[in-house]
Amino acid sequence: MDITNLTGITSDYLNDYALDKSLVAAEDNSFSAVLNSMISAIDETNDLQNQAEEEEIRFALGYSENTHDLTVAAAKAEVALQYTVAVKDKIIDAYKEIMQMSI
Numbered sequence: 001m002d003i004t005n006l007t008g009i010t011s012d013y014l015n016d017y018a019l020d021k022s023l024v025a026a027e028d029n030s031f032s033a034v035l036n037s038m039i040s041a042i043d044e045t046n047d048l049q050n051q052a053e054e055e056e057i058r059f060a061l062g063y064s065e066n067t068h069d070l071t072v073a074a075a076k077a078e079v080a081l082q083y084t085v086a087v088k089d090k091i092i093d094a095y096k097e098i099m100q101m102s103i
Contacts (some may be wrong), residue, residue, distance in 0.1 A: 045084045048076050048080045055070045055074070
């Protein structure tokens with residue numbers, strides 16, 4: 001494959017092409033987009049916690065003998081919770097830093 005004719009193609013060209021062809025979503029850096037992203041992450045964490053609890057109940061009642069499903073659900077819930085707490089801590093640190101700035 002000859003690629004010698006591909007000179008002058010920049011990342012801006014590739015980004016514009018990808019946006020025009022809807023290969024990637026347009027990046028939205030507004031506060032509402034970030035807030036919606038965080039709300040969806042919290043909802044996902046809550047769903048994973050509920051799924052882990054349901055698996056524990058199913059296992060305790062004897063409806064499920066597969067410990068693998070229980071372990072996977074618990075691990076997913078734990079990782080999601082750790083991620084959510086880490087993001088929350090970073091947001092609080094950023095807020096404290098902003099509040100200490102002098103204008």
